[in-house]
Amino acid sequence: DTAVSQTPKYLVTQMGNDKSIKCEQNLGHDTMYWYKQDSKKFLKIMFSYNNKELIINETVPNRFSPKSPDKAHLNLHINSLELGDSAVYFCASSQDRWQGVGELFFGEGSRLTVL
Amino acid sequence: AQTVTQSQPEMSVQEAETVTLSCTYDTSESDYYLFWYKQPPSRQMILVIRQEAYKQQNATENRFSVNFQKAAKSFSLKISDSQLGDAAMYFCAFGEPDSNYQLIWGAGTKLIIKP
Numbered sequence: 001d002t003a004v005s006q007t008p009k010y011l012v013t014q015m016g017n018d019k020s021i022k023c024e025q026n027l028g029h030d031t032m033y034w035y036k037q038d039s040k041k042f043l044k045i046m047f048s049y050n051n052k053e054l055i056i057n058e059t060v061p062n063r064f065s066p067k068s069p070d071k072a073h074l075n076l077h078i079n080s081l082e083l084g085d086s087a088v089y090f091c092a093s094s095q096d097r098w099q100g101v102g103e104l105f106f107g108e109g110s111r112l113t114v115l
Numbered sequence: 116a117q118t119v120t121q122s123q124p125e126m127s128v129q130e131a132e133t134v135t136l137s138c139t140y141d142t143s144e145s146d147y148y149l150f151w152y153k154q155p156p157s158r159q160m161i162l163v164i165r166q167e168a169y170k171q172q173n174a175t176e177n178r179f180s181v182n183f184q185k186a187a188k189s190f191s192l193k194i195s196d197s198q199l200g201d202a203a204m205y206f207c208a209f210g211e212p213d214s215n216y217q218l219i220w221g222a223g224t225k226l227i228i229k230p
Contacts, residue, residue, distance in 0.1 A: 041154075041204055043220045056217065088158065100210010100218040101148055106160040 003027050006091050006107035013081060014115055020077045021110045023091030031055075031097055032074040033104070034066060035090040043090075049074055050097050081114045088112070117142055117214060121207055121221035128197045129229050135182075136192045136224045138207030145169075147211035149183065149190045150218075155203040163205070166190065194226075202228045 004025045011019055025032060033056070034046040048056035049068040063079040078085060088109040096102035119140045128134035140149070151163040166174045166183050173181050178195045190209075194201055204223045210216040 041223045043206065045217065090160065092160075096216075098210065098216030100150075100208070100214075100216035103162045103165065104152075104160070104218075109158045 004091055004093055004105050004107040006089075006110050008110060009108060010111050010113075012113045012115065015081055015083060017081050018077065018079045019081060019112070020075055021089055021091075021112075023074045023076075023107055025072055025091075025093040025105070027093055027095075027105060029093040029095050029105070030071055031094045031099070032068065032071070033092040033094075033099060034074065034076050035092060035106075036060075037088045037090060037109070039087070045099070047074075047076075048099065055097070078112075081112075083114050086112055086114045117209075117211065117219045119207055119209060119219050119221040121205075121224050123224045124222070125225040125227065127227040127229055128194075130197055130199060132197055133193060133195045134197055134226065136194075136205050136207075136226065138190045138192070138221055140188050140190065140207075140209050140219070142188065142209070142211050142213075144211040144213055147209055148216070149181075150208045150210075151179070151181070151190075151192045152206045152208065153201075153203045154206065154223075155200075160206070164192065197228050199228050199230060202226060 031050045033048045047066040052068045065077045068074045091107040092104045147168045149166040154160045182191045206223045207221040208218045
C-alpha cells in the first residue's frame with residue numbers, strides 16, 4: 001500500500017498548456033510538500049502545507065498554484081507551461097511540521113516534459 | 116547563508132567494499148538535524164540515516180553509518196559491504212532553527228557499484 005502516491009507519473013505536453021499533478025498520502029501526516037528536481041538532480045522546495053495551511057511558499061512563478069483540499073491531499077496546478085518547467089516534481093509528507101526535523105516520505109515523482 | 120556541500124559528484128566502489136561519501140555544511144547554530152537521503156534509479160527518495168547535532172554518538176543503520184564531526188561541520192556517510200542495490204544518488208541535507216528547519220540540500224553524489 002503506497003504511502004505517498006502521485007499521479008500522473010509522466011506528463012508530456014505542449015508549451016502554453018495547463019496541467020495538474022495530484023498527491024495523496026495515507027500516513028496520517030499533517031504536513032505535505034512539493035519539490036522540484038531539475039535535470040542536474042538539484043532539489044528545490046516549492047510549497048509546504050500544514051493541515052491545509054500554506055507554510056512555505058518559495059519564490060516560484062505564480063503560474064504554479066498548490067491546493068490542499070484536506071491534509072491527506074496536495075495538488076499542484078501549473079498554468080501556461082514553459083520549457084523551463086520540465087523537471088521531476090516530488091510530493092512528500094512528514095509527521096513534523098518542519099521538514100528539517102524528522103523524516104520526509106516521498107512519492108515516486110512526476111516527470112513533466114514540456115515541448 | 117546556510118549551505119551544504121557534497122564535493123564528490125560521483126563515486127564508485129567495488130561490490131562488498133566500503134565507501135565514504137562526504138558532506139560539509141555551514142551553520143552558526145549548535146542545535147540542528149542532519150540527514151542522508153538515497154534516490155535509486157526508480158527515483159523515490161528514502162531516508163538512509165538521521166543525526167541530531169546534540170548527540171555526540173554517530174548514528175548507524177545496519178551497513179550505513181555516519182562520521183559526524185561537529186566542530187569541522189562534517190557529516191560523512193560510510194557504506195560498508197557495498198551491494199548492487201546501494202547504487203543511487205545520495206543527498207545530504209540539514210535543518211536548523213534559524214531557518215525554521217527548512218531543509219538545505221546538497222547537490223548529491225552519484226554512487227556506482229561495480230560488480
